[in-house]
Amino acid sequence: MSSEGEAEYFCKDFEWEDLRAEVEANPSFAYHFESASSSSLQPPESDVEAWKQFHLRHASGKFFKERRYLLKEFPELLSCPPNSKLLEVGCGNGSTALPILRANKDLIVYACDCSDETLERAKEIISGASATTFRHRFSTFCCDLSTNGFPNWLACNPCRGQFLRNCLSDVREDNGLHFTNPCPSEEFDCCVGGVDFVTLIFTLSAVPLERMPKSVKECFFVLKPGGMVFFRDYGLYDMTMLRFEPDKQVGFREYMRADGTRSYFFCLDTVRNLFLGAGFTELELDYCCVKSVNRQKGKCMQRVWVHGKFQKPALSSTLKSIQEKQTGEFVT
Numbered sequence: 385m386s387s388e389g390e391a392e393y394f395c396k397d398f399e400w401e402d403l404r405a406e407v408e409a410n411p412s413f414a415y416h417f418e419s420a421s422s423s424s425l426q427p428p429e430s431d432v433e434a435w436k437q438f439h440l441r442h443a444s445g446k447f448f449k450e451r452r453y454l455l456k457e458f459p460e461l462l463s464c465p466p467n468s469k470l471l472e473v474g475c476g477n478g479s480t481a482l483p484i485l486r487a488n489k490d491l492i493v494y495a496c497d498c499s500d501e502t503l504e505r506a507k508e509i510i511s512g513a514s515a516t517t518f519r520h521r522f523s524t525f526c527c528d529l530s531t532n533g534f535p536n537w538l539a540c541n542p543c544r545g546q547f548l549r550n551c552l553s554d555v556r557e558d559n560g561l562h563f564t565n566p567c568p569s570e571e572f573d574c575c576v577g578g579v580d581f582v583t584l585i586f587t588l589s590a591v592p593l594e595r596m597p598k599s600v601k602e603c604f605f606v607l608k609p610g611g612m613v614f615f616r617d618y619g620l621y622d623m624t625m626l627r628f629e630p631d632k633q634v635g636f637r638e639y640m641r642a643d644g645t646r647s648y649f650f651c652l653d654t655v656r657n658l659f660l661g662a663g664f665t666e667l668e669l670d671y672c673c674v675k676s677v678n679r680q681k682g683k684c685m686q687r688v689w690v691h692g693k694f695q696k697p698a699l700s701s702t703l704k705s706i707q708e709k710q711t712g713e714f715v716t
């Protein structure tokens with residue numbers, strides 16, 4: 385069992401199925417399995433507006449905790465070729481971006497959020513950590529991934545089309561770490577040429593369920609073939625879900641905090657359907673179940689997160705799946 389601060393590694397302190405049985409047998413949790421009752425909450429103008437207000441209220445930067453465990457969960461971030469590109473989506477104050485920048489001195493990090501306020505804070509925190517080393521490898525932009533998607537300078541339409549046609553000649557499929565750009569040189573006039581990795585760390589749960597498919601597709605479009613999404617988010621029956629009262633429920637497994645920000649709690653099938661539906665293949669997907677102790681209150685808490693790793697197919701795997709469909713057989 386770990387203390388609250390360090391309790392985030394990919395591990396199994398308990399079986400998720402045991403927790404599920406316990407929760408589903410407890411009548412006091414019954415409202416969590418029903419569709420939303422009539423919520424007394426006045427929805428804010430929009431979920432994005434609620435996040436902007438959230439960041440204005442938390443401008444002191446306290447909403448920042450470096451997520452160092454990510455390097456253990458996603459070691460590809462350390463072993464990728466120099467100048468690989470990462471897009472951190474919904475970066476907040478940079479809790480995910482900073483440990484990655486520290487750990488890999490050759491990675492270029494683009495970070496976006498729907499709030500200008502938090503992007504300013506992320507820049508301050510990151511340049512405060514190392515102004516010289518990070519300046520040329522870290523840039524931010526404001527966007528709402530669930531409605532407008534990512535800007536064209538990240539991956540322009542011709543490049544996106546090229547990615548989709550999977551026009552790659554020498555992508556190796558071993559671990560997805562060897563990419564070839566569709567253009568012959570690393571220099572792109574049109575855009576930065578897409579990214580090798582996308583991190584979605586506690587961001588998708590903040591987006592309303594009906595806009596999640598578009599959000600995941602956007603990530604697919606800007607990834608180079610063979611590129612990967614690293615996903616971590618709230619899991620079904622996490623302690624924080626069970627603490628939501630009935631009037632905070634705004635949809636099935638979807639809750640709204642008093643400040644108007646939302647949180648969805650994922651089961652593995654929902655995550656799988658979202659990513660496979662966008663065209664990804666699944667590399668890893670599991671619950672991370674951690675018992676953590678709040679030393680101050682002396683309470684043991686059962687935390688559940690979903691850990692996922694998904695890959696955008698490259699030419700050879702796409703051809704393989706087309707051949708499989710045509711012949712109705714598995715090609716080995």
Ligand SMILES: C[S@@+](CC[C@H](N)C(=O)[O-])C[C@H]1O[C@@H](n2cnc3c(N)ncnc32)[C@H](O)[C@@H]1O
Pocket residue numbers: 431432435436451473474475476477478479480496497498499502527528529530531584585586587590591
């Ligand atoms: C819980 S925070 C996660 C921050 C960060 N990824 C981390 O690891 O700590 C969720 C972030 O997603 C951002 N966000 C919410 N909806 C968004 C949207 N539609 N487009 C872009 N960012 C969004 C919020 O402003 C917030 O900073």
